Amino acid sequence: MSSPALSPAAWLRGSRRPSWLSNPKVLRTEVLAGLVVALALIPEAISFSIIAGVEPAIGLFASFTMAVTIAIVGGRPAMISAATGAVALVIAPLNREHGFGYLVAAVVLAGVFQIVLGALGVARLMRFVPRSVMVGFVNSLAILIFLAQVPEMTNVPWAVYPLLAAGLALMVFFPKVTAVIPAPLVSIVILTVITLAAGIAVPTVGDKGDLPSALPMPGLPDVPFTLDTLTTIAPYALAMALVGLMESLMTAKLVDDITDTHSSKTRESIGQGIANIVTGFFGGMGGCAMIGQTMINVRVSGARTRLSTFLAGAFLMVLCIVFGPVVSDIPMAALVAVMVMVSFATFDWHSIAPKTLRRMPAGEITVMVVTVACVVATHNLAIGVVAGSITAMAIFAKRVAHLAEVTAAIDPDRATVVYRVTGELFFASSNDLVGRFNYAGDPDKVVIDLSAAHIWDASSVAALDAIETKYAQRGKTVEIIGLNGPSAHIHRTLSGELTAGT
Numbered sequence: 404m405s406s407p408a409l410s411p412a413a414w415l416r417g418s419r420r421p422s423w424l425s426n427p428k429v430l431r432t433e434v435l436a437g438l439v440v441a442l443a444l445i446p447e448a449i450s451f452s453i454i455a456g457v458e459p460a461i462g463l464f465a466s467f468t469m470a471v472t473i474a475i476v477g478g479r480p481a482m483i484s485a486a487t488g489a490v491a492l493v494i495a496p497l498n499r500e501h502g503f504g505y506l507v508a509a510v511v512l513a514g515v516f517q518i519v520l521g522a523l524g525v526a527r528l529m530r531f532v533p534r535s536v537m538v539g540f541v542n543s544l545a546i547l548i549f550l551a552q553v554p555e556m557t558n559v560p561w562a563v564y565p566l567l568a569a570g571l572a573l574m575v576f577f578p579k580v581t582a583v584i585p586a587p588l589v590s591i592v593i594l595t596v597i598t599l600a601a602g603i604a605v606p607t608v609g610d611k612g613d614l615p616s617a618l619p620m621p622g623l624p625d626v627p628f629t630l631d632t633l634t635t636i637a638p639y640a641l642a643m644a645l646v647g648l649m650e651s652l653m654t655a656k657l658v659d660d661i662t663d664t665h666s667s668k669t670r671e672s673i674g675q676g677i678a679n680i681v682t683g684f685f686g687g688m689g690g691c692a693m694i695g696q697t698m699i700n701v702r703v704s705g706a707r708t709r710l711s712t713f714l715a716g717a718f719l720m721v722l723c724i725v726f727g728p729v730v731s732d733i734p735m736a737a738l739v740a741v742m743v744m745v746s747f748a749t750f751d752w753h754s755i756a757p758k759t760l761r762r763m764p765a766g767e768i769t770v771m772v773v774t775v776a777c778v779v780a781t782h783n784l785a786i787g788v789v790a791g792s793i794t795a796m797a798i799f800a801k802r803v804a805h806l807a808e809v810t811a812a813i814d815p816d817r818a819t820v821v822y823r824v825t826g827e828l829f830f831a832s833s834n835d836l837v838g839r840f841n842y843a844g845d846p847d848k849v850v851i852d853l854s855a856a857h858i859w860d861a862s863s864v865a866a867l868d869a870i871e872t873k874y875a876q877r878g879k880t881v882e883i884i885g886l887n888g889p890s891a892h893i894h895r896t897l898s899g900e901l902t903a904g905t
């Protein structure tokens with residue numbers, strides 16, 4: 404279902420007055436959720452900066468500008484966009500081979516590509532992503548979130564493990580006491596106080612890299628504005644645009660399902676492009692929807708509006724610039740505990756329950772497994788979604804290929820035979836259509852009734868031409884009847900044009 408067009412006024416103001424303006428409870432939830440997400444963004448953004456080969460401040464600036472901008476222009480309220488690992492992997496070779504200026508230029512161009520793709524309706528492609536791929540996407544991102552925490556739990560001081568256990572326990576049991584304050588925020592604060600008060604030496608946020616001390620300043624990419632520069636950055640920009648849009652649209656669909664609400668995927672696509680352009684002009688590394696932090700915001704903290712997204716970006720800069728020394732002392736064990744809890748909450752455990760697997764068609768299970776396997780093997784959600792969707796289409800094509808049935812009825816005078824074809828005729832189902840007719844034994848007049856069939860492609864027309872040719876070689880005539888409008892058009896246009904020499 405395509406997203407409705409939005410007027411410029413509706414784009415800026417939204418369709419309704421924000422609920423947090425009149426509801427203090429909603430306001431509290433959104434503010435605290437934004438704070439929790441901001442804390443979780445810091446080590447992630449620094450890690451992705453390292454992957455891209457840039458300074459930690461670059462990833463933090465990107466997360467700030469992406470979150471703040473997408474909160475205004477995006478289509479999915481409460482979704483978090485920031486610097487991501489998928490984008491970092493795409494643009495790392497460009498930065499390594501040509502320098503940071505080319506990276507920034509590619510981010511801006513990627514934003515332009517995303518706006519164009521959004522305007523062309525790329526969001527409508529989400530209709531072709533089956534549910535089994537979506538389940539695989541959810542499960543694989545949960546696995547990736549957990550795997551990303553493994554390095555923080557290996558070869559570390561022994562004190563990390565009781566801190567990690569304490570953090571998980573707090574997030575499990577604290578909500579039973581009160582839901583006013585998000586359990587992840589309570590866990591982070593308590594574990595930080597304990598480590599500082601007891602002088603426990605464990606890895607901290609500060610060990611990941613230096614935090615910025617000032618806001619980013621806008622400027623143009625430091626590259627020559629030539630055709631050679633464009634040809635250099637264009638492939639990377641296009642890859643970044645596609646990966647970013649796929650992850651963002653899949654995450655938006657996931658949040659739609661969690662919140663039981665609809666969002667404009669076209670607006671989200673264009674909004675991602677605007678956010679990346681803004682990020683590029685502020686010297687950031689670009690990004691897209693951040694799945695782990697979105698789950699913290701929506702599923703764990705209960706946020707539902709744009710305010711939490713905006714505050715996540717705003718708090719991120721305040722924490723880095725104003726409270727940098729304090730934030731640097733947060734133990735990584737506290738943030739790892741949050742992400743581990745997120746991974747377990749995100750995974751669709753029902754999808755792998757024995758009862759579910761026994762009832763699920765084998766093809767659906769195969770698609771889910773292919774999606775998960777490709778994502779885990781490549782650490783790229785986009786590759787997994789594409790592989791899963793292609794697998795689903797292949798299974799579907801194989802399944803419907805057998806739905807075309809042919810039945811024959813000969814007139815009492817044995818002068819005419821009527822073949823009734825039922826089903827969908829396309830490249831898979833029409834391949835064996837030619838062999839379903841008795842060319843030698845049929846009478847001189849053959850009628851093919853397609854009133855219960857539909858012609859979809861040139862392969863089906865070619866198959867019908869071949870049938871007519873085989874009968875003509877035996878001096879018999881063929882009449883095709885019952886074509887619906889679209890089928891008649893494609894048959895009339897292509898018949899006799901698909902075989903050399905006709």
